[in-house]
Amino acid sequence: MAISIRDYNPPNGNYNLYRYDVCFFSDTIHTTVTSDPVIAGEWISEVQFNHCVGPETPIVGLDVEWLPTFGRGPQNPTATLQLCTGNRCLIYQLIHSSYIPSVLATFLSDRNITFVGVGIGSDLQRLWSDYTIGGQATRRVELGKLAAYFYESTVWERAGLKTLATLVLRKEVEKPQNVTLSRWDARRLTAEQVQYACVDAFVSLQIGKALNACSYNSSS
Template identity: 50%
Template structure:
């Protein structure tokens, strides 16, 4: 899937500017809109800090949408879908070479405020290089076999923070994923840096340590309705950044080679592809 042209078609009109959405200071009404309301909104540009922004391509179809998530100058092309065919196509494009891949992985689900109620996994995020898939499992009619096979491929290394719990969640809710070749970045960082405290680290602290990047984790987004049929751009940005940061930390720490040497300096972790 290639990059889309900068012209955006909305309501039958050609728009000359893309929709750039700030991850900070977004009006409350904007963060809560659904796809059914998108066609009623004129594209707008909001001034943003340059570190992390998102561009909504507003595709004229219901099967999927695409975004560019700009992470400190690097553009991560992100596909959001609940369509098994679109997810299979993404896997095919990523895995076409058959070579070993390091894959950033994360899972989101609707928060529960009742200990007796557990909501199923809503989204699975996968990131390889500058490509990210946000697959809305909860709205998909099925889990496509290429996705199941991709996670079961022993040649690929899946990296994440608390990844064992995420894979257990996938197995419990959808009966796939548990056999993935997984590396928890917390334990890997603890080993590389000789710091046991990193076994309890989160995305924010590991991104700062390994990448030298400040990653915001707003609680209102963390605890948002991940089971909504149409994710907001803020949710898309959050989900993509989590998976991309996991991929990048795994790449820098050489997660595919557990016996690798000492940790890199922040200066060595510049995002280069």
């Protein structure tokens, strides 16, 4: 199977930390799911350290999920933030976190890091509106615009992640509607939700790397 997940957690484990391995074709992504700001902060601090000593300009795949709003009324707040770098992914359940660690705000505003995603501008606006993190301070690259620049065709500017994955990576990504519209505000996410969220961030990262996002001038 091209995409699968291994769940290492007991059925009745605590709500603060879960670990999974998500398999995406030949890659295995070690995935941490948590609502604990200390655990999330430690994950981010380790990534920052690895980026400081690493030879490459860092790229981070970024995505968010929230409980869809049906009908009129305000949108529900962002439930999860996904960050992916290398073969590691963090799914941080912001909506259940007791506070937002300062290291996350610092990380998102680090101009030496390029954050990539589909619809990343609106995702960062949501994060700023809901939690006062991200926003304009984040160095971001919209993958649709990057693909349009790379392939010299504006047809790709508004392409979704599934289309870009096929175009750039030659890999098919499924985005089942029952997961897209599921309860992202749940205390414990299902394995299907974890796989979906992780793959979105990881595929964003892989597309960004393949198209050399670090050298792209997002203002162009």
